[in-house]
Amino acid sequence: MTEPGDLPPGDLPPGEAPIRAADVPATAVAEPSPPTAEPATQPLPPPARAPAMPGTLAVVGRGLDLNVAASSILRRASLYIGLLTLLAAGPIAAIAWAFSARQGGFEWLRDLLVFGEPPLIVAGPGFGLSVLVAVSLGFGCLAALSVDSQLLALTLIGGQATGRRFDLRAALGVARLTYWRLVRASILVGLILLIPRYLLSLAIMGGRPVGTESETLLVTAAGVVLAVPFAYVGAGVVLGGVGAREAVRRSWRLAQARWRLAFLLAIVNAAVSYLASFAIGAGADILVRLGTALGLGGPVGAVQVVGLGLIVVLAIVSIGSLIMTIAALTVAPQVVAFLGLTGYSAGLDAGTVANDTLGGARTEPLIARPMKIALVIGGVAAALAVINTI
Numbered sequence: 001m002t003e004p005g006d007l008p009p010g011d012l013p014p015g016e017a018p019i020r021a022a023d024v025p026a027t028a029v030a031e032p033s034p035p036t037a038e039p040a041t042q043p044l045p046p047p048a049r050a051p052a053m054p055g056t057l058a059v060v061g062r063g064l065d066l067n068v069a070a071s072s073i074l075r076r077a078s079l080y081i082g083l084l085t086l087l088a089a090g091p092i093a094a095i096a097w098a099f100s101a102r103q104g105g106f107e108w109l110r111d112l113l114v115f116g117e118p119p120l121i122v123a124g125p126g127f128g129l130s131v132l133v134a135v136s137l138g139f140g141c142l143a144a145l146s147v148d149s150q151l152l153a154l155t156l157i158g159g160q161a162t163g164r165r166f167d168l169r170a171a172l173g174v175a176r177l178t179y180w181r182l183v184r185a186s187i188l189v190g191l192i193l194l195i196p197r198y199l200l201s202l203a204i205m206g207g208r209p210v211g212t213e214s215e216t217l218l219v220t221a222a223g224v225v226l227a228v229p230f231a232y233v234g235a236g237v238v239l240g241g242v243g244a245r246e247a248v249r250r251s252w253r254l255a256q257a258r259w260r261l262a263f264l265l266a267i268v269n270a271a272v273s274y275l276a277s278f279a280i281g282a283g284a285d286i287l288v289r290l291g292t293a294l295g296l297g298g299p300v301g302a303v304q305v306v307g308l309g310l311i312v313v314l315a316i317v318s319i320g321s322l323i324m325t326i327a328a329l330t331v332a333p334q335v336v337a338f339l340g341l342t343g344y345s346a347g348l349d350a351g352t353v354a355n356d357t358l359g360g361a362r363t364e365p366l367i368a369r370p371m372k373i374a375l376v377i378g379g380v381a382a383a384l385a386v387i388n389t390i
Contacts, residue, residue: 056261059340060268063157063332070160070328076168077152078324081145084367085320086313087375088141091134091382093312098386100308130385137378141371146323147182151175153327154238155348157335162345169364174238174348176368181237184244189230192248196226224266229255231265234331235338241347254341261337272330 067074155171158164166174200222205215229252236247255262339345367375 059333059336062336078321081324082317082320086316091378092138095385098389127388130381133381134378137374149324149327153331157332173364227266228262231262239345239347
């Protein structure tokens with residue numbers, strides 16, 4: 001008869017005593033025997049939760065944080081845009097300077113800007129054609145730089161938000177790959193909003209070209225509301241890596257998912273634009289005061305010409321740099337919201353791969369070939385206009 005604690009004897013050979021539990025080593029009990037079959041499939045752990053979407057107002061704060069974190073590369077990009085703005089607008093400024101010297105003052109410029117009165121041309125026969133070529137190419141380059149600023153801002157802020165590291169040339173590579181996509185998307189949005197904007201302007205302002213302050217404010221507010229469905233177009237092109245029509249469609253769907261967030265992005269765009277206009281107006285007022293102190297209101301001499309040149313150069317570079325700064329402040333909340341809603345940023349991989357593959361080799365030119373050609377032709381036309389003026 002087995003004692004309490006004995007193991008069941010089972011089929012023991014004759015004469016063999018049962019094994020007591022106390023005689024079994026602890027290690028032998030604890031050590032499991034090798035499995036004779038596949039273990040049962042364990043349920044997979046639940047997938048990791050996606051990062052929580054920031055609150056509507058927190059998106060703006062997160063965007064400002066990204067601007068601060070990317071301040072170093074943004075400063076270089078701002079200086080780059082400012083210098084290119086000088087190359088684009090410099091020929092136009094040189095023509096205005098030469099014409100002012102020929103006219104003996106800047107009254108013609110005041111009459112043109114304030115009263116819309118064209119000046120009486122006193123110059124050589126080739127002056128008009130040279131001015132037309134230089135001004136057309138100059139404004140074309142400025143429009144291209146405006147698009148480049150937005151693309152650079154989206155790339156640099158998006159890279160900062162996703163842990164990618166871009167230098168200026170790699171960011172320019174992404175901007176040039178997506179340039180025409182954003183242009184086509186902007187044209188498509190403009191065509192979609194053309195009739196609604198016209199009808200709203202007609203209803204508010206009654207067909208008058210200039211309205212009161214309250215009417216202008218209403219038109220601006222209506223424009224903000226109309227732009228809400230297209231708040232993510234830029235991020236869709238650069239971060240999403242899609243074409244113009246798909247970027248517009250995706251922006252509409254994202255806006256439908258979070259209307260309040262899309263409305264906030266539209267308000268941020270409008271607010272930053274207004275702040276920029278105030279900043280430009282304040283800067284222009286400072287420059288006018290400097291010009292008045294240098295005696296630029298009357299006939300110009302050698303001192304006034306040098307002072308005018310320095311003021312114009314400073315103003316152009318500052319405005320160009322401000323364009324880049326405005327773009328970074330505007331697109332940062334858009335990047336945060338787009339990443340929070342989609343978690344997708346593969347559109348930046350082209351620039352990341354190029355940046356890592358090239359290593360120290362910097363093959364991306366700072367100025368694209370079409371812009372180089374335009375700048376050279378515009379500079380030659382401006383030089384001919386100055387020669388015909390003197």
